[in-house]
Amino acid sequence: MKHLHPKTEEFINSSTDSERINHLRKPRWIGYTGAKKVHNKLDELRNYPTNLRMPNLLLVGDSNNGKTAMLNRFAMMNPSFVEEETQELFLPVLMIQAPPEPDEKRFYNTILDSLHSPYKISEKAELRQQRVIHLLQKLKVKLLIIDEIHHLLAGTMSKQRLFLNVIKYLSNELKISLVCAGTREAFNAIQTDPQLANRFEPRVLSKWRNDEEYLRLLTSFERILPLKKPSYLIESSISSIILSKSEGLLGEVSKILELSAILAIESGVETISKNIIENIDYTPPSDRKKMIFR
Ligand SMILES: Nc1ncnc2c1ncn2[C@@H]1O[C@H](COP(=O)(O)OP(=O)(O)OP(=O)(O)O)[C@@H](O)[C@H]1O
Ligand SMILES: [Mg+2]
Incomplete structure (x- = not known):
């Protein structure tokens, strides 16, 4: 055969x-050239030296064309590990899904949930934000992947702007690279913020x-x-x-x-x-x- x-x-x-x-x-995995190129780009971002202005990536493509599969695979290949000498836990890559609407609290909840870190319903957004920042720093997260970023379009313009500011703040505070993935509409949403538009290099996963x-x-x-x-x-x-x-x-x-x-x-x-x-x-x-x- x-x-x-x-x-x-x-x-x-x-x-x-x-x-x-x-x-x-x-599920099957086929390593096609487009996926390999994105994988290399993600590797580059994960290893990028800390910088005041970290480069970000916006992966856009039609639905059902392999974005999530590609990012999941990258996250799986970069699992958490314990450093022998210090016994410290490291998580180089964290992948989450944007909440179904651009809601700051729910966004932090998603991150806290993925790190199995409990929170109180009454906890204020600022506190939650501080905890998220602290946790991601402690785990030395190098790359934060936010899939389904087009969900942010489900809210009003002002909620969208607020959410984009949250993303910007996280990227500035943590000095890590962000990778956002979604459909073409997500690209338009990010373009509405000139500062973010500048910082996100778009990669299109064509049909x-x-x-x-x-x-x-x-x-x-x-x-x-x-x-x-x-x-x-x-x-x-x-x-x-x-x-x-x-x-x-x-x-x-x-x-x-x-x-x-x-x-x-x-x-x-x-x-x-x-x-x-x-x-x-x-x-x-x-x-x-x-x-x-x-
Ligand atoms: N590398 C691959 N090799 C083989 N099949 C793949 C590969 N990547 C994706 N697929 C197939 O394509 C389907 C859709 O992929 P995926 O869920 O990643 O799309 P998506 O671009 O994230 O879509 P959406 O925008 O709707 O979330 C998968 O369920 C799988 O069957
Ligand atoms: Mg997907």
Whole structure:
């Protein structure tokens, strides 16, 4: 089975059909070039020497195109650790989700919750802020990642501004780099504050196009999908149908391949063909919207 990664081949040889299907339903990670570039950038920010004006990153991209997966992976690769000599606990990277609306207290709560640090409902915002700053300093957090930053758009303009000021204050006080991720609307929100706009370098995670990078992605998928026969996903008849159905979104490409591989196992054909893709129970994202608004 030359089309497979050796580990995938080993897995096929030791698994039943239902084990293979179960495996296909689990999350997968493919290290595509765009993800590697962002990873390198995050590494650079984590190692950045402390400075009065720390560089920040704003990762923007369409929904379901891999932002959270990428950041989660980076956070997982930078776990907390105890330094042997001092027995001190370090947390180089802290990742949180912006609260569903731009609310200062809830923002601090999210950070305190993620550090398992209790707080009283009556505790004032200033006190909470001081505790957050103290904790992050103590843990020597180098990078604070705030995902779903577009949630800040759920509030009024004045609440949005207040929240942006909170972010700015944290970054100034702690002198750490911030990484915010969200949809394109988040970019517009940050642009409303010229100081923040200056400090956030935008990185766009574009939709996939029919280019070499996309074909490389399909090749990587083919190597880890546990199918006994090659599918030749990069052949233009197959690659173009996956791209058009997925509308260029990584989550959709992954879903189409997952469903196709499952059908290929269930039907016994063991390969993803145009026919298999046409027969999976899958609706492209924009048709889903049409179904709801019809
Ligand atoms: N590196 C990867 N390899 C394989 N599949 C991936 C990868 N990254 C993401 N995916 C797939 O894409 C899906 C969507 O990814 P993710 O949740 O990171 O998107 P997102 O950009 O954060 O979307 P949203 O803006 O809606 O939060 C994942 O559930 C996973 O199936
Ligand atoms: Mg996300």
